[in-house]
Amino acid sequence: MTADLDKARPEGGFADLVGYTLTGWSEGEAEGWLLVEERHLNRQGLMHGGVLTTLLDTMLGFSGIYSAIPERRRRGLTLSLTCNFIAAARLGDALIITARRTGGGRSVYFAAGEVRTEDGNLIGTAEGVFKYRGDSGLSDAEFKA
DSSP, X not given: OBSOOGGGSOSXXXXXHHTOEEEEEETTEEXXXXXXXXXXXXXXXXXXXXXXXXXXXXXXXXHTOOOSSTTBOOOEEEEEEEEEEOSOOBTTOEEEEEEEEEEEOSSEEEEEEEEEXXXXXXXXXXXXXXXXXXXXXXXXXXXXX
């Protein structure tokens, strides 16, 4: 996976709010990382399911929008996401999120992924359907014009 992740940095503050990082990105693949902190826990002291869903949705989305041409940003949005909650993540767990594009065409793509602890414990999986935005593939200048 490429180390050129600056072009992938989310423009909003949601990534900072949740605390995840995009650690790898290439054609058809994305990888992220999150350290489970107090802010991610539910009332039972376990990572909230919404955090798991966010991590999977984000990385699955990224897996389909990579562009080898830095000036051409691809954009997409989630049409459908199915998450499977398999085990609980706990305070201090370092999570690795992996996703891959599994198919699609010109306007829609499919992706699948998983979240594991650094020691390999499977926390959750997901499959999703995503749509390329109509402005997908425009340069930043064209998009902002």
